[in-house]
Structures are given as C-alpha cells and as structure tokens.
Amino acid sequence: MKHFSLLMLFVALLLVSCSQSQKSMSEEDRFVEELLAKMTLAEKVGQLNQYTSRWEMTGPAPKGNAGAQDLLDQLKEGKVGSMLNVNGAEATRKAQQTVVENSRLGIPLIFGYDVIHGYKTMFPIPLGEAASWNPELARLSSEIAAKEAAISGINWTFAPMVDVGRDARWGRVMEGAGEDPYLGSAFAKARVHGFQGDDLSDEFSIAACAKHFAGYAFSESGRDYNSVEIGSETLHNIVLPPFKAAVEGDVATFMNGFNTINGEPVTASSYLQRDLLKGKWGFDGFVVSDWNSIGEIETHGASANLKESAERAIKGGSDMDMEARAYITHLEELVTEGKVDEALIDEGVRRVLRIKYRLGLFDDPYKYCNVENEKNMMYTDEHRAAARKVARESMVLLKNNKQLLPISEKVKSIAVIGPLANDKDSPLGNWRAKADSHSAVSLLEGVKAAVGQSVKVNYAEGCKLSIGPRNFTDRMIFNETDRSGFKAAISAARQSEVVLLALGEDCYQSGEGRSMSDITLKGLQQELFDEIYKVNKNIVVVLMTGRPVAIPEIAEKAGAILETWHAGTEGGHAMADVLFGKYNPSGKLPVTFPRNVGQCPIFYNYKNTGRPIGQTDAWVLYSCYNDTPNSPQFPFGYGLSYTQFEYSDITLDKNTITKVGELTVNVSVTNTGSVDGEEVVQLYIQDIAATYARPVKELKGFEKVMIKAGETKTLSFKLTETELGYYFPCGTYTVEAGQFNVFVGGNSVDVKQAQFSIE
Ligand code: BGC
Numbered sequence: 001m002k003h004f005s006l007l008m009l010f011v012a013l014l015l016v017s018c019s020q021s022q023k024s025m026s027e028e029d030r031f032v033e034e035l036l037a038k039m040t041l042a043e044k045v046g047q048l049n050q051y052t053s054r055w056e057m058t059g060p061a062p063k064g065n066a067g068a069q070d071l072l073d074q075l076k077e078g079k080v081g082s083m084l085n086v087n088g089a090e091a092t093r094k095a096q097q098t099v100v101e102n103s104r105l106g107i108p109l110i111f112g113y114d115v116i117h118g119y120k121t122m123f124p125i126p127l128g129e130a131a132s133w134n135p136e137l138a139r140l141s142s143e144i145a146a147k148e149a150a151i152s153g154i155n156w157t158f159a160p161m162v163d164v165g166r167d168a169r170w171g172r173v174m175e176g177a178g179e180d181p182y183l184g185s186a187f188a189k190a191r192v193h194g195f196q197g198d199d200l201s202d203e204f205s206i207a208a209c210a211k212h213f214a215g216y217a218f219s220e221s222g223r224d225y226n227s228v229e230i231g232s233e234t235l236h237n238i239v240l241p242p243f244k245a246a247v248e249g250d251v252a253t254f255m256n257g258f259n260t261i262n263g264e265p266v267t268a269s270s271y272l273q274r275d276l277l278k279g280k281w282g283f284d285g286f287v288v289s290d291w292n293s294i295g296e297i298e299t300h301g302a303s304a305n306l307k308e309s310a311e312r313a314i315k316g317g318s319d320m321d322m323e324a325r326a327y328i329t330h331l332e333e334l335v336t337e338g339k340v341d342e343a344l345i346d347e348g349v350r351r352v353l354r355i356k357y358r359l360g361l362f363d364d365p366y367k368y369c370n371v372e373n374e375k376n377m378m379y380t381d382e383h384r385a386a387a388r389k390v391a392r393e394s395m396v397l398l399k400n401n402k403q404l405l406p407i408s409e410k411v412k413s414i415a416v417i418g419p420l421a422n423d424k425d426s427p428l429g430n431w432r433a434k435a436d437s438h439s440a441v442s443l444l445e446g447v448k449a450a451v452g453q454s455v456k457v458n459y460a461e462g463c464k465l466s467i468g469p470r471n472f473t474d475r476m477i478f479n480e481t482d483r484s485g486f487k488a489a490i491s492a493a494r495q496s497e498v499v500l501l502a503l504g505e506d507c508y509q510s511g512e513g514r515s516m517s518d519i520t521l522k523g524l525q526q527e528l529f530d531e532i533y534k535v536n537k538n539i540v541v542v543l544m545t546g547r548p549v550a551i552p553e554i555a556e557k558a559g560a561i562l563e564t565w566h567a568g569t570e571g572g573h574a575m576a577d578v579l580f581g582k583y584n585p586s587g588k589l590p591v592t593f594p595r596n597v598g599q600c601p602i603f604y605n606y607k608n609t610g611r612p613i614g615q616t617d618a619w620v621l622y623s624c625y626n627d628t629p630n631s632p633q634f635p636f637g638y639g640l641s642y643t644q645f646e647y648s649d650i651t652l653d654k655n656t657i658t659k660v661g662e663l664t665v666n667v668s669v670t671n672t673g674s675v676d677g678e679e680v681v682q683l684y685i686q687d688i689a690a691t692y693a694r695p696v697k698e699l700k701g702f703e704k705v706m707i708k709a710g711e712t713k714t715l716s717f718k719l720t721e722t723e724l725g726y727y728f729p730c731g732t733y734t735v736e737a738g739q740f741n742v743f744v745g746g747n748s749v750d751v752k753q754a755q756f757s758i759e
C-alpha cells in the first residue's frame with residue numbers, strides 16, 4: 001500500500017512537471033521540437049548544409065563541386081538547408097519552390113548573402129561609417145540595406161564583420177569598425193539592430209551574422225588567411241567584446257573564421273563556440289562556417305581528411321557547413337559509426353530551424369521574394385539621400401592649413417585631378433553586393449553639381465592607378481610607367497586657384513584577399529602630387545582608401561587632406577558637401593594612421609612596456625624605432641572641423657568609488673569658432689597599476705554633440721564596473737582596486753586628465 005501511494009505520488013509529480021514544461025515551452029520550441037521529431041538523420045544533416053549558387057561564387061570552388069543538375073536534385077531531396085549568392089526575387093522564389101514543393105518536409109531554405117555596406121544603394125565602407133562615430137547612422141544604413149536585400153529574396157546577411165582590426169596591411173580592415181573594441185561594440189550592436197529591426201519576422205528585416213569568430217583580423221603580418229597567435233588577455237579584452245555585444249543585441253547567427261588561434265582552427269574550437277558563445281553568453285542562434293573553413297581544417301594540418309574535419313567542426317560547435325561538403329558527405333556516417341553523437345546534430349538543426357521560424361519562413365516561405373517591391377522600393381531617392389548623409393558624416397578632415405577648406409565662394413577656378421577624380425566605380429567599395437558598376441557619383445560630378453556655371457572646373461586624370469584587369473578575382477597591376485597624363489594635369493593645376501587631388505586606393509586594393517605589404521600610395525600618385533605641387537601649393541588631397549595609408553610627404557606638404565574612404569553611391573555629392581562647407585566635417589579616425597608600414601600594427605591602446613620612451617633624453621635602450629618616431633601620422637580618434645572646440649578641465653563627482661560604485665565625469669566643450677559644428681567627445685581610462693598590465697588608454701565612452709558657434713555644452717559620462725574592469729587571461733571579468741586616470745578630449749592624444757581611485 002505504502003509502495004502504491006509512493007508510486008501514485010511519483011506519477012502525479014511527473015504529470016505535473018510534464019504539463020509545466022509543456023506550458024513553459026514556447027510556441028517556437030514546440031514547433032521546432034515537433035518538426036525535429038519528424039526528421040530522418042539525412043534530413044537533419046541537410047539542414048546543416050549550405051551551397052552557393054553556381055552563378056556567383058565568393059570563394060574558391062570546393063573539390064567535387066556539384067553541377068547544376070546535382071544541386072537541383074539535392075534541393076529536391078531536402079539535402080540543402082541554405083543557399084548563398086542566390087539573388088533576386090525570381091531566383092530565390094524558384095529555388096525556394098524547388099525545396100518546398102519537392103522535399104519530403106518542405107522546410108524552406110534560408111538565403112544568405114554578403115550585404116556588407118549596402119545592397120543596391122551603397123553606403124560608405126564599414127570602416128568609413130565607423131569614422132562617423134555615430135552608430136545611429138550604421139543602424140540606418142543597415143536597415144536600408146536589409147530592406148533592399150529582403151525584397152530581393154535575401155533573408156540573411158553575412159554582416160556585420162565585427163573583427164577588431166589593428167593592422168592596416170590586412171585587406172579586410174575596411175570591413176570592420178576599426179581598432180577599438182568599445183567603438184566596435186557600439187557599431188556591432190547598431191548594425192545588428194539595423195539589419196534585424198525590432199522583429200525578425202518583419203518582411204523588411206533580415207538575420208544578421210557576427211563574423212568572423214574569432215581573431216581573424218590578427219592574421220600574422222596582416223596577410224589575409226594567415227595564422228593567428230594571440231594571448232588570452234588580448235583575446236578577451238580586444239577581440240571578443242564586439243562579438244559579445246552582438247549577442248547582447250540578439251544577433252541571429254555567427255560565422256566562424258578561416259584562421260587558427262595558437263594552432264587550433266577556430267571552426268573546431270569548442271572553447272569559443274560551445275563554452276563561451278553558446279554557453280556563457282547564452283547565444284541561441286546558429287553558427288555557420290566560413291567558406292570551406294571546415295575543409296580547410298585539413299589544409300591547416302589539423303585533420304587527416306574531410307571526414308575528420310567534419311567531426312572536429314561539429315564537435316567544436318559549427319552548426320552549418322558553408323561549401324565544404326564535409327557535413328553532407330560524412331555526418332551520417334560519423335553518427336552511424338558512433339563517432340559523433342546524434343544529439344550534436346539535433347542541437348545544430350534546432351538552432352537552424354529556430355532562426356527560420358523567427359524569420360517567419362514557415363508561415364510564408366516566399367515572403368521575401370516580392371517582384372513588385374523589388375521594382376519599386378530599390379535604390380530610391382530616400383535611400384540615396386541617406387547614403388549621402390552617412391557618407392558626409394564619415395569623412396575625416398586630417399589637415400586644413402590656413403583654412404584652405406571649405407573652398408571659398410570667391411574661388412572661381414578649381415582643378416579636379418587624379419586617377420580617382422572621375423572614378424565612378426571605386427567609391428562603391430569592395431563588398432558592393434548588387435550595385436551597378438560605375439554607378440557612384442564621382443568627385444568631379446559632385447564638384448560640378450555643387451558649383452554651377454560660375455566656377456571653372458579644370459579636370460585632368462593625371463595618371464591611371466592601375467593597368468590590366470581590375471575586378472574581384474584578378475590581382476591589380478599598378479601603373480608605374482605611363483605619365484602621359486601628367487602634362488594636362490600640371491596645366492589644369494596651373495590655371496586654377498585650388499586643386500582637388502583625388503588620390504588613394506582602388507576599391508579592389510582592400511577587401512578579402514587584398515592585403516598589402518606596402519601601404520603607401522601605389523603607382524605614380526606620389527609623383528603626380530610632387531609635379532602638381534611645383535606649380536600650385538593650394539592642394540586639397542581628397543583621399544579615397546579602404547585602409548589607413550602611409551602618406552608622410554603628403555601629410556607635410558598638402559594644404560588640406562580629406563579622408564573620404566570609399567564613400568558609396570552618393571560619394572561625390574557628399575565630398576562636395578564637405579569641400580564647399582555645406583556640411584562641417586565631424587568624422588574622427590576609428591583607426592590609427594601610421595607614418596610607414598614598419599609601424600604596423602600600430603594602435604592607440606598599447607601597453608606602456610618596461611622601457612617607454614620619454615623618460616630621459618636617451619633613445620637607445622628604450623622601446624622605440626631608431627629611424628622613425630613611435631607616434632603615428634594621425635592618431636586614433638583624430639579629425640578636424642571647420643570650427644574649433646575648447647575643452648574645460650574635467651571634474652569628477654567623487655575621487656574614490658567602490659568596485660561596484662559609479663563615478664560621474666563632467667566636461668564642458670565650447671565652440672570657439674564662427675560656425676556650428678559637431679564634436680565627438682571621447683573618454684578614455686587607464687588602470688594605472690593592475691595585476692595584468694593595462695593599456696595606456698582605453699576608450700570607455702563617447703558622444704557626438706552639435707555645438708553652435710560660441711556655445712558651451714556640458715557633458716557627463718558615467719563610469720561603472722562595466723567600464724572599469726577587464727578580463728583576466730582566464731576569461732574572468734574583474735574590477736581591481738587602485739588608481740585610475742581618466743582622460744577626455746577630441747582625440748586619443750589631446751586630452752584633459754584627472755585621477756580617481758577604486759577601493
Ligand atoms: C568570407 C566571408 C563571406 C563568405 C561568403 C568568405 O570568403 O570570408 O566573410 O561571408 O566568403 O561570401
């Protein structure tokens with residue numbers, strides 16, 4: 001009897017707990033679990049398999065690359081969970097229909113694409129956008145890019161790239177938000193929000209993807225795809241924060257990277273993907289591999305064959321295989337042989353189905369393929385106006401001697417010279433998605449539209465930047481010999497009061513696989529500058545680059561320098577807005593500009609070393625180069641305005657706080673010039689004596705404010721444990737007692753300073 005009632009109690013408890021878990025199970029979970037329960041192992045593996053379309057490839061073709069017929073068959077058999085590089089409402093609808101109407105369970109595909117800085121309407125490259133120090137602009141551009149992509153059937157972008165990039169040689173430095181984890185985190189969140197909106201199921205929002213997890217930007221010598229050797233302290237404090245910020249911003253997916261870290265391929269890293277990302281950070285979306293990065297585990301020398309690579313990747317937490325065919329070929333076999341637990345497959349599939357569910361694909365697999373919208377809502381005036389706004393706020397005024405800029409209304413002749421002066425393609429940037437080639441407004445067009453008939457515009461190309469093929473796949477050959485355009489350029493400069501000299505980089509000089517061992521201006525550009533300088537000293541260099549470049553002579557001699565990056569569809573108009581003073585420049589460098597390539601990697605948040613220079617007059621035996629200063633050409637956070645800002649001393653509301661306390665830092669900024677302007681007020685801290693040496697400065701706050709001419713604005717920044725601690729190499733976040741410096745200023749060098757302590 002006693003046994004019987006115990007049994008009854010047990011059954012009753014079981015029933016209650018079951019019904020409770022049923023209740024607490026969300027609609028989404030229930031849907032996913034029910035679907036998962038219906039799937040065969042082969043169908044599950046199919047969900048983890050991603051193929052590119054055959055008409056647009058963004059990576060090398062893998063071994064055994066299937067033909068179109070094979071692809072079609074696999075789609076029908078439910079062996080494909082996602083496709084990338086399928087574009088357009090028609091094409092995506094067809095591919096979706098093939099799967100939904102033919103495969104047993106009709107699970108819709110998710111379509112991924114690299115929508116990095118625009119889809120059809122191009123915005124400045126992400127590095128440029130970060131120079132605005134205005135995350136709201138990145139949110140806006142991502143929202144527009146998402147809308148244009150969504151109406152073309154794309155429901156997943158492989159962006160934002162949140163890799164902190166310290167090395168100007170690395171080609172993909174253009175694709176991120178620069179060298180700082182704090183600024184990078186703000187932009188990561190903003191971009192995720194822009195792409196995903198407030199509701200992933202909205203027809204105009206798409207899933208974002210934080211990439212490349214992790215450490216990819218630290219490739220040795222700045223050479224793309226190279227190995228990465230970094231310590232855990234750098235990993236936790238510099239590399240990981242923007243990824244964590246993306247998770248906090250509810251990013252739907254992650255992409256891992258091609259690289260190893262200290263010998264371990266990140267695609268197989270269970271520490272990064274399972275312990276940290278899915279464990280500690282609680283990320284519930286899925287991780288896609290990078291293009292064939294599972295296959296490359298073998299090339300790294302970390303597996304004997306594709307089958308072993310598949311095993312390492314799935315165990316490491318890579319949920320979806322992009323183009324390696326490792327999962328589709330080997331996962332079933334690995335499960336049957338007992339080498340891989342089916343539960344790992346289930347977990348990956350659950351994650352993929354969850355994101356498809358959140359996108360609303362099970363309600364309507366075709367909701368993203370809308371031919372009418374695609375016709376009417378693409379590349380609109382509104383989108384272009386936004387591109388112009390974002391572009392002009394991204395530009396950084398690096399030099400302005402004797403107020404050469406803005407160009408005075410009295411000027412009646414302007415020379416527009418240079419290989420990039422009438423380039424309608426380079427401003428579109430490297431990751432140009434579906435932009436029409438040569439569709440950007442060039443500098444020349446922008447200037448002509450701005451000045452009207454009353455000013456004589458003398459255009460000359462001067463020289464070509466490169467010769468031979470120029471596209472995504474070929475290496476560029478720079479023009480070292482053809483000076484035939486110099487004569488006309490010199491003559492144009494002679495006849496003009498001011499010269500706008502457009503120099504820099506072609507859009508295919510930066511980006512994936514576009515690393516450089518030399519970051520000076522290529523070809524004959526320096527020589528062209530020197531020749532023009534002989535006849536006209538009023539040179540405004542309009543720089544267009546995808547990375548920091550080393551321009552020591554130009555920095556010394558040019559009258560003014562405006563860094564415009566690759567500014568997007570409306571680039572030329574935005575440049576003219578700044579050059580003629582319609583917009584007062586407010587951009588600040590998100591990345592340090594070195595004096596020469598030998599300084600790379602150079603960044604503001606370095607550690608002091610045991611032998612910092614400046615302690616005595618002696619140089620030798622201190623940490624320095626013997627042939628160049630330690631300081632950069634232009635520091636992080638730097639950028640001029642057409643007005644001047646004066647900073648008051650900093651005041652603190654207390655001098656001592658506890659480890660969980662809060663400190664308020666106040667500063668007043670006065671616009672002492674004669675025009676209104678926006679200033680990016682930056683706050684840095686230094687933990688003076690810590691268990692692990694901390695950087696000389698770390699950005700911990702910033703605010704962009706409009707200050708009218710003559711006006712003073714007081715700003716307050718709060719410092720709490722979120723800003724004041726750091727990660728120990730083991731990954732534990734700690735606030736330590738001791739003295740701290742706090743700095744506030746308009747860049748990372750010219751700052752006001754105060755001290756406080758934590759007890
Ligand atoms: C890049 C990724 C990109 C993928 C798909 C890879 O080569 O590293 O960033 O998303 O290709 O195009």
